[in-house]
Amino acid sequence: MTINSPPELRENSSKKDQPLLIVDNIEASYGPFRALFGVSFTLNYGSSTALLGPNGAGKSTVARVISGLIRPSKGHIYFKGDEITGKDTWRIERLGVAHVPEGRGVFASLTVEENLKVFLSNAVPKKLIGEKIDEAYSFFPRLKERSFQKAETLSGGEQRMLALSRALVAPPVLLIADELSLGLAPIVSQEVWSSMDEIRKKGTSILVIEQNIDRAKTFADNVVELSRGKVVESSST
Amino acid sequence: MRQLPIDILSGLPYGCVYGLLALGLVMGYRTSGVLNLALGAQGFLVALFFNAAIDAGWSPLVSFVVWVIVFGPFVGIALDRLLFRHVRGAPVVVQLVSVLGLLIAIPSLASVLAGSTSPSPHALILAPSSVYAHLGGYAISGQAIVTVSITAVVLALLSYLMHFSKLGLYMRLVVESPKLAELSGIEAERVGALAWGLSSLLAGLAGVLIVPILHQVSSFSLTTLVVAATAAAAVGGLTSLPLTMTGALLLGITQQIIAGFAPTSAQWTQGLRPSLPFVILGLALIFHPRLTHLAGRSDPMAGINPPVPSLDVVRRQVRKGRNSRWVVGLGATFAIAVVALNVTDAWAFYLSQGASYACIFLSITLLNGTGGQISLSQASFAGIGGFVTAQLAIHFALPVGAGVFAGALGAGIAGFIVAIPSSRLEGLGTALVTLAFAMLADSLLFPLSWMGNGGTGVILPRPQFGSISFNSSRLLLLFVLVFLAGLSWFVVWIRESRLGLEALAVSSSRRGAKAVGLSDKRVSISIFTLSAAIAGLGGGIFAITDQSISPNDFNSQYSFVFLVPGMGLGSRTVYGALVGGFGYVIVKQLLSTFAPQSFGILVPLVVGVLAISWVLHPEGIIERQHRYMAQLKSFFPKKGLVAASK
Ligand SMILES: Nc1ncnc2c1ncn2[C@@H]1O[C@H](COP(=O)(O)OP(=O)(O)OP(=O)(O)O)[C@@H](O)[C@H]1O
Ligand SMILES: [Mg+2]
Numbered sequence: 001m002t003i004n005s006p007p008e009l010r011e012n013s014s015k016k017d018q019p020l021l022i023v024d025n026i027e028a029s030y031g032p033f034r035a036l037f038g039v040s041f042t043l044n045y046g047s048s049t050a051l052l053g054p055n056g057a058g059k060s061t062v063a064r065v066i067s068g069l070i071r072p073s074k075g076h077i078y079f080k081g082d083e084i085t086g087k088d089t090w091r092i093e094r095l096g097v098a099h100v101p102e103g104r105g106v107f108a109s110l111t112v113e114e115n116l117k118v119f120l121s122n123a124v125p126k127k128l129i130g131e132k133i134d135e136a137y138s139f140f141p142r143l144k145e146r147s148f149q150k151a152e153t154l155s156g157g158e159q160r161m162l163a164l165s166r167a168l169v170a171p172p173v174l175l176i177a178d179e180l181s182l183g184l185a186p187i188v189s190q191e192v193w194s195s196m197d198e199i200r201k202k203g204t205s206i207l208v209i210e211q212n213i214d215r216a217k218t219f220a221d222n223v224v225e226l227s228r229g230k231v232v233e234s235s236s237t
Numbered sequence: 238m239r240q241l242p243i244d245i246l247s248g249l250p251y252g253c254v255y256g257l258l259a260l261g262l263v264m265g266y267r268t269s270g271v272l273n274l275a276l277g278a279q280g281f282l283v284a285l286f287f288n289a290a291i292d293a294g295w296s297p298l299v300s301f302v303v304w305v306i307v308f309g310p311f312v313g314i315a316l317d318r319l320l321f322r323h324v325r326g327a328p329v330v331v332q333l334v335s336v337l338g339l340l341i342a343i344p345s346l347a348s349v350l351a352g353s354t355s356p357s358p359h360a361l362i363l364a365p366s367s368v369y370a371h372l373g374g375y376a377i378s379g380q381a382i383v384t385v386s387i388t389a390v391v392l393a394l395l396s397y398l399m400h401f402s403k404l405g406l407y408m409r410l411v412v413e414s415p416k417l418a419e420l421s422g423i424e425a426e427r428v429g430a431l432a433w434g435l436s437s438l439l440a441g442l443a444g445v446l447i448v449p450i451l452h453q454v455s456s457f458s459l460t461t462l463v464v465a466a467t468a469a470a471a472v473g474g475l476t477s478l479p480l481t482m483t484g485a486l487l488l489g490i491t492q493q494i495i496a497g498f499a500p501t502s503a504q505w506t507q508g509l510r511p512s513l514p515f516v517i518l519g520l521a522l523i524f525h526p527r528l529t530h531l532a533g534r535s536d537p538m539a540g541i542n543p544p545v546p547s548l549d550v551v552r553r554q555v556r557k558g559r560n561s562r563w564v565v566g567l568g569a570t571f572a573i574a575v576v577a578l579n580v581t582d583a584w585a586f587y588l589s590q591g592a593s594y595a596c597i598f599l600s601i602t603l604l605n606g607t608g609g610q611i612s613l614s615q616a617s618f619a620g621i622g623g624f625v626t627a628q629l630a631i632h633f634a635l636p637v638g639a640g641v642f643a644g645a646l647g648a649g650i651a652g653f654i655v656a657i658p659s660s661r662l663e664g665l666g667t668a669l670v671t672l673a674f675a676m677l678a679d680s681l682l683f684p685l686s687w688m689g690n691g692g693t694g695v696i697l698p699r700p701q702f703g704s705i706s707f708n709s710s711r712l713l714l715l716f717v718l719v720f721l722a723g724l725s726w727f728v729v730w731i732r733e734s735r736l737g738l739e740a741l742a743v744s745s746s747r748r749g750a751k752a753v754g755l756s757d758k759r760v761s762i763s764i765f766t767l768s769a770a771i772a773g774l775g776g777g778i779f780a781i782t783d784q785s786i787s788p789n790d791f792n793s794q795y796s797f798v799f800l801v802p803g804m805g806l807g808s809r810t811v812y813g814a815l816v817g818g819f820g821y822v823i824v825k826q827l828l829s830t831f832a833p834q835s836f837g838i839l840v841p842l843v844v845g846v847l848a849i850s851w852v853l854h855p856e857g858i859i860e861r862q863h864r865y866m867a868q869l870k871s872f873f874p875k876k877g878l879v880a881a882s883k
Binding site: 030064067068069070088089090093094098099101103104105106107108109110114117118119121122123166 | 403406407409410413414416417418419420421422423424425537538540541542
């Protein structure tokens with residue numbers, strides 16, 4: 001299968017080595033619980049970074065802060081040179097940030113097809129939605145068999161496929177994939193990783209959160225390691 | 238059988254109005270999970286302004302565009318901004334109190350602004366009562382034509398919107414997970430605002446259309462219509478718009494048929510027509526598979542929200558040691574003696590009324606604070622208690638003191654009957670069952686001659702124990718206060734008893750409680766029954782204080798009003814209930830003595846504001862005071878520590 005790259009992504013390749021996302025000294029809390037203590041890192045156009053760390057290190061929190069689900073109490077985030085700190089999530093999404101959250105990440109009461117429609121409704125022009133849905137089905141044939149089934153009746157792995165398919169068929173400028181391959185069978189997981197490679201080649205920048213450290217390190221250009229809400233190591237692979 | 242087609246036709250306009258309201262309810266519920274019982278109040282507001290403008294010389298069309306088409310949706314959008322979007326995903330109690338706050342506050346605000354309390358009926362397009370055509374013996378009035386055709390247009394537009402625009406799909410996702418919707422680039426808050434705007438538009442239309450049909454419309458009659466419309470919405474499982482509309486039309490028509498066929502001689506057949514929707518609501522709640530699990534799907538993104546501050550900390554602070562409880566007891570006895578012996582007779586009367594309200598608030602403390610349940614029929618239970626007390630006193634010459642306990646028994650039995658279906662349901666379902674019961678009590682139970690004496694109420698004597706008569710209000714107050722102290726102690730005792738702890742376990746996690754072998758149904762039915770009985774005691778005390786009781790003392794509206802301070806003052810503490818009961822009558826008396834007449838109309842507004850403030854700080858005002866005190870204390874480090882650090 002082929003993945004078309006939108007014009008915007010093609011021009012991204014010309015900006016290689018310029019920063020796309022700058023996370024600058026972010027602090028964030030859940031009510032009284034502080035989760036991040038000054039996290040900084042940079043992600044360049046067309047590059048990929050793996051965010052690693054033990055459970056509870058704050059990886060998902062970083063992802064949530066970038067996509068605007070949580071407002072940081074301190075620090076700044078810049079995307080494509082503009083500050084996006086504290087912007088609404090839907091605005092950030094429309095700038096080209098696709099955040100696939102950890103867990104189910106699908107609308108349980110909607111059918112598979114409706115989920116895809118919703119995911120794609122703002123990412124691609126209306127005419128192309130049908131085409132893109134077919135593309136998603138060719139990627140994950142299991143989804144096609146279940147297209148009129150409610151998403152809540154899908155297995156955990158199938159729900160992950162559904163959540164990921166959006167990014168695969170309509171590559172965003174920045175993809176944030178939290179627990180990318182969690183719950184996927186090895187073969188499917190292998191496929192997902194190779195498709196990640198493919199959309200990266202088309203120009204999507206990727207921030208991936210992954211428990212499988214070896215897999216993440218072979219995939220990503222850079223590694224940022226978190227522990228207890230702080231960056232403990234930042235290196236290129 | 239010639240009557241039947243006429244009944245069907247004449248039921249149609251009612252069905253349309255139910256339909257508009259029910260669609261408005263479903264619309265709001267689908268996008269935010271809030272069942273907006275204040276929709277009737279919104280409709281009342283719009284109808285009031287629409288008709289007041291015509292009174293002032295506007296043309297009906299201009300008034301319609303300004304007030305119904307523009308102002309109506311604006312109200313919904315404003316309410317969404319102020320309130321609804323903040324209670325999305327909040328516990329059902331919080332949502333209910335917020336809409337009840339609106340339900341109480343909006344009409345009072347509207348009346349102040351529009352300068353009248355009842356909209357005068359005005360024609361929209363055709364003269365309402367002129368007959369324009371005949372259809373098989375049915376005279377089609379202008380209002381019927383207008384109502385049915387406007388509803389048809391609305392239905393067509395709405396189905397287009399829901400099926401062919403993205404809005405319909407978006408509305409469904411926003412209710413499930415606004416965060417996930419935003420991650421898909423959908424502006425969740427705008428979808429919510431749009432839905433509330435539409436819902437409010439429908440409410441305004443219903444308000445404007447119903448006024449010429451009913452002639453005399455109060456905000457209460459519109460609220461009754463909304464609860465009736467809830468039955469139609471329940472038929473549609475609170476989600477399906479076509480089923481909701483069908484249910485509404487059938488409801489309007491069936492009511493007309495019943496009215497046409499039922500003999501008008503007996504008291505209970507007259508109550509049949511108005512009570513039909515509430516019977517349907519009750520049945521739908523019991524049998525509709527969708528409604529038995531209204532807890533809803535959990536938001537997959539719920540993990541992002543910060544934890545709600547635990548109330549345990551506060552509770553530990555509120556709970557005093559056993560020694561201090563003795564001090565409180567002695568202090569209370571002393572205070573009772575001083576108060577009861579020194580107040581004037583008039584104030585003794587008011588305070589003993591306050592004690593009856595305190596009883597009802599105590600029943601809410603037990604039900605919600607310990608049992609985690611909600612009830613919209615505490616006033617009805619109080620009414621049953623009061624009527625049984627009164628009827629036994631006048632018909633069987635039962636000593637009134639004993640009658641109060643018989644009244645509590647009666648209320649307890651009613652509570653038990655309501656608790657059986659409600660214990661199967663969750664959250665909103667429970668609330669709706671009690672709401673249906675409250676409305677049934679209003680329309681069917683209280684008008685019965687052996688209950689509320691056909692709606693006129695019952696007059697009864699004060700109690701008499703041997704040679705002691707309680708004709709003096711001071712003596713009665715003394716007795717009532719001692720009784721109330723005992724009851725407060727009982728509520729605390731229940732909370733710490735085995736049943737109370739089991740209830741606490743069930744309310745924090747039904748599944749968890751089941752897993753450790755607790756029967757959640759037994760526990761919640763027991764608590765509900767006890768609570769109803771305590772409310773019944775309150776009603777009995779009210780009756781003997783007042784020496785009379787009528788259905789209007791405890792109609793369903795009071796259940797709404799009671800819930801607001803009941804929750805707002807801290808549903809978890811006995812102290813809060815007592816402050817609520819006495820505070821209620823004291824404030825009322827002070828206002829009527831010292832404040833200008835026009836002030837009275839603002840009281841509901843204050844109650845509404847109280848409700849909304851509670852919604853933003855759900856731990857209750859009194860509990861919040863305790864928390865502030867605790868915070869304040871933590872600012873001043875203990876002396877020992879300061880010394881050690883030096
Ligand atoms: N809703 C919440 N309320 C309170 N604390 C939270 C909440 N969500 C996360 N935390 C806390 O914030 C910290 C960081 O959580 P986060 O989910 O970012 O970790 P993570 O690195 O993604 O872990 P995992 O690998 O398990 O997904 C943890 O200590 C967690 O307990
Ligand atoms: Mg995580």
